[in-house]
Amino acid sequence: MLSSVVIFIIPFICLSVSNHLPSYLPRCYLDDPQRDECILRAFNKLRPNVANGIEEIGLPPLNPFVLPELILRQDTPNANFTIKVLNFTVAGLYKYDMKKFQYNPETKAFHFRIEYETIPITGDIEVSGHVASIPLSGKGFGRAVLGPVNATFDVKGNIKTSRGIDFYSTHNVKVDLDISDGSYYVEQLFNNNQTLVHLANEMLNANSVMVSEAVTPTLERLAEKGVKRFMKTLTRIPYYELFPLSR
Ligand SMILES: *[C@@H]1O[C@H](CO)[C@@H](O)[C@H](O)[C@H]1NC(C)=O
Ligand SMILES: *[C@@H]1O[C@H](CO)[C@@H](O)[C@H](O)[C@H]1NC(C)=O
Ligand SMILES: *[C@@H]1O[C@H](CO)[C@@H](O)[C@H](O)[C@H]1NC(C)=O
Ligand SMILES: *[C@@H]1O[C@H](CO)[C@@H](O)[C@H](O)[C@H]1NC(C)=O
Secondary structure, three states, X not given: OOOEEEEEEEOOOOOOOOOOOOOOOOOOOOOOOOHHHHHHHHHHHOHHHHHHOEHHHOEOOOOOEEEEEEEEEEEEOOEEEEEEEEEEEEOOOOOOEEEEEEEEOOOOEEEEEEEEOOEEEEEEEEEEEEEOOEEEEEEXXXXXXXXXXXXXXXXXXXXXXXXXXXXXXXXXXXEEEEEOOEEEXXXXXXXXXXXXXXXXXXXXXXXXXXXXXXXHXXXXXXXXXXXXXXXXXXXXXXXXXXXXXXX
C-alpha cells in the first residue's frame, strides 16, 4: 500500500536521566535464564509509577500523556487528512497489560506485546481531509476512545562504547497496532454547522471499525516516535546498569 504519514511534534520534549536508578525499579539480570519473565512481571508491577512518570529513566507521566501541539498528516487511499491538535491528551496509557517480553542479548532485539482495553484521546483539532470517505474539516474538539488495542513493539539496536562504557544504541523501532474498534466524537467542525457535525459523528461511529483501521498508520508512527524518544533517554544509562550481570 502506498502510504505516507508525517508527524510534527512541537515543542521537543526533553527529559534528562539521573545517575541513580530509583530503588523500586527491579533488577533483572542479563544472565538470568528467567530474565524475560522477570522484566515482564516488573513492567506490569510498575504501573502506578509509570502513571506519574519515571524521571530517572526518562519516562514522561502517562496519566495523562499530553503533547501541547501536534500535526499529523496521512495520505493513504482510505484516509487522507491533515490534523493539527492542540492539547493532545492520551489518558490511561499506564493501564497496560504486557503479555509478552523478549530480549535477545545476542541480536540486541526487543520484542514485546501490550494490550489495552481502551485508550481515550482528546484534543482541540483543526482538520481537513477525509477518513474512510467521511469528510472532516474545520476547527473544533475531538475525542476518540480506541480499543481494545493490541500493540506489538520491535526495537533493534546494538552496543556502542563511549569512554569505555557500553550503551545500547537504538537503530529501529517498529510498532504494530491492532485497533479492533473505537468510538469517535467531534464538535464545532464545519464552522459549527450542527447538521454536518451530527452527520460526521453518525458516520464515524457507524463505520468505527473502518475508521479505526484507516487511522492506524498515523497512530503507529506516532507510537514509534514516542518509543524512539524514550529509548534515546533511557539508553543514556549504561547498558550494564540497565541489564546488570548477576556476578
Ligand atoms: C490526498 O489529498 C491531496 C490534497 O487534497 C491530493 O493531492 C492527493 O492526491 C490525495 N491522495 C490520495 C491517495 O487520494
Ligand atoms: C487539555 O485537555 C484535557 C482533557 O480533555 C483537559 O482536562 C484540560 O483542561 C485541557 N487543557 C487545556 C489547556 O486546554
Ligand atoms: C493480540 O495479538 C496476538 C498476537 O498477534 C494474538 O495472539 C492475540 O489474540 C491478540 N489479542 C487481541 C485481544 O486481539
Ligand atoms: C449546514 O450545511 C448544509 C450542507 O452544506 C447546508 O445545507 C446548511 O444550510 C448549513 N446550515 C447552516 C445553519 O449553515
